[in-house]
Amino acid sequence: MKIKPVYIVNFIFIGVIIAVLFTPLRSILEKVQSTDAQSEFSTIKTLTPEQYDIELKGVNTADTNFRNFKGKKIFLNFWGTWCQICMEEMPDIQKLYDKKGNNLQFVLIYIKDERAKVLEYLKANRYTFPVYEATSPIDAALLPKTFPTTFLIDEKGNIKEQIEGSKDWKNLSF
Numbered sequence: 001m002k003i004k005p006v007y008i009v010n011f012i013f014i015g016v017i018i019a020v021l022f023t024p025l026r027s028i029l030e031k032v033q034s035t036d037a038q039s040e041f042s043t044i045k046t047l048t049p050e051q052y053d054i055e056l057k058g059v060n061t062a063d064t065n066f067r068n069f070k071g072k073k074i075f076l077n078f079w080g081t082w083c084q085i086c087m088e089e090m091p092d093i094q095k096l097y098d099k100k101g102n103n104l105q106f107v108l109i110y111i112k113d114e115r116a117k118v119l120e121y122l123k124a125n126r127y128t129f130p131v132y133e134a135t136s137p138i139d140a141a142l143l144p145k146t147f148p149t150t151f152l153i154d155e156k157g158n159i160k161e162q163i164e165g166s167k168d169w170k171n172l173s174f
Contacts, residue, residue, distance in 0.1 A: 043141075043162065045158065046159065048139075049067070051141070053066065054067075054137075055134070055135045055136035056133070058130065058131075058132055059115060059118055059119055059132060060122055060127075060130065069105045071155055072155060073104045073154055074104070074105045074152070075096070075174075076107045076109070076151040076153060077093065077106075077107070077108045077109070077148055077149070078110075078143075078147065078149045079108060079109075079147060079148045080111050080113040080147060081113050081121045082112065082113060083147040083148060085147065085165065087121075089148060089166040089169065090127060092168060092169040093108070093127075093129060094125075094127050094129060096172055097129040098128075106129045106130055108130065108131045108132065109131075109134050110131060110132075110133060115133060118131060146165060148163075148165065148166060149163065150162070152174050161174070
């Protein structure tokens with residue numbers, strides 16, 4: 001009886017799958033995979049000078065660079081008008097801005113949206129917090145994986161909190 005090459009390939013393939021799933025090889029692969037993922041998209045604790053270097057084109061405020069906020073408390077929020085959860089938290093962000101706008105730098109950056117639509121949305125809802133479009137690359141560690149994403153950054157550049165999703169912003173103690 002002659003064994004067909006297809007059976008040999010299938011047998012080797014099944015052996016590799018069993019080795020990956022049920023031997024120490026699996027834990028090695030998991031470590032390699034998690035290290036690669038963390039290196040590119042790790043949760044950052046402190047902003048580097050490079051991460052501060054983001055050119056910002058103001059929608060309802062003057063153009064600036066994010067590094068101009070260095071040394072100050074920052075409320076950094078990534079959002080879009082296409083994001084229902086983002087839109088739901090905007091009234092609370094406006095209330096927070098009205099309350100803490102003098103002591104906290106608000107930097108709201110819209111992502112994957114049209115400038116005219118953002119401006120129309122801000123005017124229709126009478127929102128006065130500063131909104132920007134990033135016109136230079138944003139470091140991968142800062143880019144949101146979910147929307148909205150907010151970073152609370154202290155004067156030393158330490159990220160005190162990273163919030164993915166919405167939050168009740170009316171009573172922020174930062």
